[in-house]
Amino acid sequence: MSNAEKPDKLFPSAKDDMNAAGLVQASAQSLSPSYSLAYADTAFLLRDELRPVRLQLELLKPDLLQQENGIRSTVVIFGSARILETNKAQQKVDEAALRATARPTDKTLARKLKIAQRGLVNSHYYDQARQLSKLITQHSQHDEECELVVITGGGPGIMEAANRGAMDAGGKSIGLNIVLPFEQKPNPYITPELCFQFHYFAIRKMHFLKRARALVAFPGGFGTMDELFETLTLIQTRKIKPVPVILLGRNYWSRLINFELMVEEGAIDERDLELFQYADTVEECWQSIRDFYQL
Secondary structure, three states, X not given: OOHHHOOOOOOOOHHHHHHHHOOOOOOOOOOOHHHOOHHHOHHHHOOHHHHHHHHHHHHHHHHHHHHHOOEOOEEEEEOOOOOOOHHHHHHHHHHHHHHHHHOOOOHHHHHHHHHHHHHHHHOHHHHHHHHHHHHHHHHHEEOOEEOOEEEXXXXXXXXXXXXXXXXXXXXXXXXXXXXXXXXXXXXOOOOHHHEEEEOOHHHHHHXXXXXXXXXXXXXXXXXXXXXXXHHHHHHHOOOOOOOOXXXXXXXXXXXXXXXXHHHHOOOOOHHHHHHOEEEOOHHHHHHHHHHHHOO
């Protein structure tokens, strides 16, 4: 047999067999759910007993697709989904002001106005996340090389800004969305073939760190804190190698978390304060990453 006549594969592919299964003549037996191929049986795959398999699939799918797209290393950018770009933040202030003016004795509306006004002040973080992502992408993605690719949670706010900055630079970026009880959709700036959706928070967080060479935490809430402290814990316990962990917005983070108190109370070692650093500007943040890797 010539090389041209040799089959590419000895066994049929899973897709080939699934197509062949669809050609079987209908009968009581072939129409029974038990007769479906296991990997093509959605009801079977969704059983509670199949959770270990779903965990494995959720780990494997994004990993394979990132490999196929040449993603070798990433920079994780975390931050609040509620921090908006300036014009949208101003719109929220205007709307809150109208409602508060119409009902001047309503304390709830007065509080919402203050929060909206604070949101406008914080909108500069959106601009910084966008600028930082653009800067990282410009310096790290050349031709087919996909080093230090920006990766986010794929949602709005700081995540949107970071994906947007990578698009501004003409580069790729990754978004790791997760299914939530309320409506959630990926922001429009993620590279489509690198936009993933997860069911399990644990697997999603593994993908955040699997290729990470740095983590930048902008001001955020519970989700940002969760991701930040998990990373610090993994570095502290030497479950992962040290990477730069940069808290952008010193005033916010130093008021929010009293790390010195943890040292004074013996909850962490003084050396643990070296696991992270503060930054207030995009340039300072990027320089910290460059210094760490001597870029």
